[in-house]
Amino acid sequence: MDFSWSDEQLAYRQAVVEFAQKELNSRLIERDHDSEFSREAWQKCADFGLLGLPFDVELGGQGADYLTTMLAMEALGYGCRDNGLIFSLGAHLWSGATPIARFGTPEQKDRYLRGMIDGSLIAVQGMTEPGSGSDAYSLATTATEDGDGWVLNGSKTFITNAPVADVFVVFVSVDRSKGWLGLTAFIVDRDTPGLTVGKPFHKMGIRTSPMSELIFEDCRLPAESMLAKRGSGMMVFNHSIEHERGAILAHTVGTMERQLEEAVAYARQRKQFGQTIGKFQAVSHRLVDMKVRLESARLLMYRLGWEWDRGGGKAIDASMVKLVLSESWVQSSLDAMAVHGAYGYMSESQIEREVRDALASRIYSGTSDIQKNIIASQMKL
Incomplete structure (x- = not known):
């Protein structure tokens, strides 16, 4: 490599x-x-x-x-x-x-x-429903064939970008008796009659990313709105979610690098008890942990990108990247706030916001527990 x-x-x-x-x-x-x-x-x-x-x-x-x-x-x-x-x-x-x-x-x-x-x-994907989160394939939203088109009924929730999105890739069931074999993807324009975009949710973090519900009430779509083939929704979703898990947190490597640089700079100039706080082992070891975490996460992510570019990469690889990057970002954000003390807790430091933002990464694109389940299953456990 x-x-x-x-x-x-x-x-x-x-x-x-x-x-x-x-x-x-x-x-x-x-x-x-x-x-x-x-x-x-x-x-x-x-x-x-x-x-x-x-x-x-x-x-x-x-x-x-x-x-x-x-x-x-x-x-x-x-x-x-x-x-x-x-x-x-x-x-x-x-x-x-x-x-x-x-x-x-x-x-x-x-x-x-x-x-x-x-x-x-x-654009954004519409997958999560009120009754299906981690259990992604237990969808209640349906598409019924009607003449030369389809009629969607149901709802989606916690849909990122929904309040501002122009187009949605929506996953529904065309035959619930077939389980995941009935899943199908459709491309839905925002202005399609029968589609209602809910009010934005107020969230703990990543607040500048809007999120809301999607409600489908006899939402009629032409046949050409189907993405791929009937019953291929699981294939479409697995492809996109694997890339999402492997790449949606790539930015956190840069974020953690910036957090570390700022924390080191602060530890070098902040003095307590007659010396800079970086001289105290409790602080220096925290910064060392941030450095090791950063470089480990970076290499794991690069390896996945290298594999993808060569036509490789498996679900376990994307899940490991998602798990490590999300958990590393959370801990590095907490460590950065701890190094900065009370100042790090203040909004003006912009550190407390990164703690709030980082916590969401343990949830979206599959929770950390779900990533561990995927990894364990790939290990045949």
Whole structure:
């Protein structure tokens, strides 16, 4: 495995860092307080090319490999403190655009993917329901064939981007008696009659990423709205969720690197009992733990990107990356706050917000416990 970077890749990483620092952090404390999503920042990311990184040049994308995409997301996390924006970008990329890029017809790609890349369309997946969270395949939302189309009924909840999204990749059952063999994916436009987007939820963290319910009441779709084939929903979902788990937290490597640099700088200048606090073993060991955690997480993520670029990578690999990155981010955020003491608990430090934001990563894209279950099953336990 070779994780060395070309001069071009390193230059691009630095360009992403500088772009993010300059363009994506304005009014963040205020926007977090008000749960305000920045469509302006979203469009800036699209104009910079971040929304098209892993997609074909022919559709307006960058045609980047997975390792380069992960490096760019890492740089975004280092330069941008708006974890909600980055989470929304990740949900759009991996749960909305990726399944259409992989399974969509040429007409679907032309209609939707171009807009998802240029920023004019915001997308997301609709999977979670009030009665199905970790048990993702026990869906109650149905699609009934009617003439030359389909009629959807049911609801989805905790849908990231829903209040601002233009298009949804929705998973439903076309035959509940067949279990997962009846699962099917549909592409649903926001303005489709019968679709109601609920009011935004107020959350503990990642507040700048909006979230709400989707309600389908006799929502009629044309036959060409189906993504892939009837009964192939599990295949579509497994493909997108594996990429989501493996890549949606790539930014946290950059975030943890920034947290460590800031904590080390503070420990070198803050004095107590006549010496800098970094001289105290309790503090220095905490910083060492942050460093080891960062580098371990970074290498595990890079290995997955390397595997993906060679047509490899398994579900266990994506789950290990998701588990390690989420748990590492939570602990590093807590350690950063501990090093900064009372100041780290204040909103103006922007550290307490990262603790709140990090905690959500243990839940979305499959909880840490679910990742452990997947890993254990792959170990044949």
